Amino acid sequence: SYANVADRSAEYVRGIPVIKAFAQDKASYGKFADAVKFYHFSTMKWWKQSWLGKALMTAAMMTPQIVSMPFAFYLYGKGEIGIETLLLSLILPISILPQALAIMMSFELFQMASNTWVSIQELLDMPAQKRPDPDKRAAIDNNKGIKFTDVSFSYHDGTEVLHKISFETKPGEVTALVGPSGGGKSTIAKLLAGFWDPASGVISLGGVDTKKIPFHQLAEEISFVSQDNFLFDVSIRDNIRLGKPDASEDEIIRAAKAAHCHEFIMALPGGYETKAGVAGGAMSGGERQRITLARAILKPASTIILDEATAYADPENEALIQEAISHLVKGKNLVIVAHRLNTIKQAHQIILIDKGQIIAKGRHDELLQEPLYASLWRQYLGEE
Secondary structure, rough: OHHHHHHHHHHHHOOHHHHHHOHHHHHHHHHHHHHHHHHHHHHHHHHHHHHHHHHHHHHHHHHHHHHHHHHHHHHOOOOOOOOHHHHHHHHHHHHHHHHHHHHHHHHHHHHHHHHHHHHHHHHOOOOOOOOOOOOOOOOHHHHHHOEEEEEEEEEEOOOEEEEEEEEOOOOOOEEEEEEEOOOOOOHHHHHOOOOOOEEEEEEEEEEEEEHHHHHHHHHHHHHEOOOOOOOOOEEEEHHHOOOOOOOOOHHHHHHHOOOHHHHHOOOOOOHHHHHOHHHOOOHHHHHHHHHHHHHHHHHHOOEEEEEEOOOOOHHHHHHHHHHHHHHHHOOOOEEEEEEOHHOOOOOOEEEEEOOOOEEEOOOHHHHHOOOHHHHHHHHHHHOO
């Protein structure tokens, strides 16, 4: 009941904009109030069931002190025990009782924590990713691209979400992953970034299996721009510099100009010293995306992964972001997960994915002959 009231409280506070927009204040507050009432009811019922036992237990634990003190003085008065035994009989109960009470309270804490421990144990039981030591750097050939060979993937519940995915990219070319929502596009991007390991098959970068590339080296080679762009609550300069910690001021500004965010940064009161806010909250969605693109442009990585990079952009920002993406292509592997099909019309290779399988590969004009892609294109144009 405590976990339930905590969940309802968080839901009520976070959902205030939706609650107000849809006039659901009574219904939403009703759920929150019901959770509080149930917590009050269950707590009081618990206390009614346990207060007598707890009172008796506390009384029993205090009894040794109540009995030992007069009995010790009685025996000492009769000369049957010495002063050392008397002092010991007075000190021991006082020393033991607080520890006994702490042990009694620990059982209650253990009971409260036991439910949470199940999910913690599930996390701890998940197999750890294994990579070579950081000093054993792999010999990555930047003239070779990305290669997926019969890659399958399952989450920890055993449900397979990717089925024998195979494709290859070339440096300097754009590869786009498209398809219906839930088809596995973002999963492929995260597997390439090394967030997870495939259940079977091989993912290679520059001719080397990613499992044989140390974590730090793989992070150097890959720049990942996710759909939910995250900025730290530090200056915009420091957020961009994450891509290259030792970057000079000129390099930062060049990257910002290439990502078309220099102008709006300079219009801010603090310029590049302006803080981005908690999780980038001081910036709009389009501004956050362009700042993260500047970070990706600055980072000397051989592979760029853009997971729906224009998700929160308006048409003007989308055009600027598309131009910024063109600066990423030169000599690098560029993989784009896209829902807006007009953003990947010029891609060198479009991979159509549905239900964890590759349905077709090719350029935009070629894939228009594929029914699923043609349907997605018509939906984008508003014709279907």
